[in-house]
Amino acid sequence: GQNIDQPTEMTATEGAIVQINCTYQTSGFNGLFWYQQHAGEAPTFLSYNVLDGLEEKGRFSSFLSRSKGYSYLLLKELQMKDSASYLCAVRDGSGGYQKVTFGTGTKLQVIP
């Protein structure tokens, strides 16, 4: 099985930087996703990491350490529209097929 942990809620100030952490335990790791989900909407893809290191995409960056079972999503120059839930998800291929399991999500509130 899999165990994915991320903080339930975070608050940050507009223009600042925030880091959302995710730790996981899985037997057949085959990639980690970050998604953004605004209330009442479907999740939208932000990033995918399968190798260790930092992937940068505009204001958003995602980091992965497979040996530590750890990832973070870094959001820079926060905007009010970044208020949303951020979901960490891990792909596991140990069951003979690829399965993606989601963490409970981190609800980020950006304040002026």
Place this chain on the structure above:
Amino acid sequence: SAVISQKPSRDICQRGTSLTIQCQVDSQVTMMFWYRQQPGQSLTLIATANQGSEATYESGFVIDKFPISRPNLTFSTLTVSNMSPEDSSIYLCSVEHSYEQYFGPGTRLTVT
């Protein structure tokens, strides 16, 4: 990317009835996934649907309750059978495309 549509977008159903949700993708994909997201919670995988084979159900979900069809590489249906109020949730179709996972807009189901 992949563009996914779902029908219906929402429905209110009486307990004991069944609802079939349709998912259409704009490109051919091998694997399609059905998720459930209950209010305020993260996504839970119901089953994985591959074309030409039986769907693979996750723990806690059974074929009699959630029968799935996958007649071709661009379409799938999920039926929620013999509904109860506990089935009230958002049901999301998802596909994997170029190692990224995309979601449909979801079907918001309310069972009274």
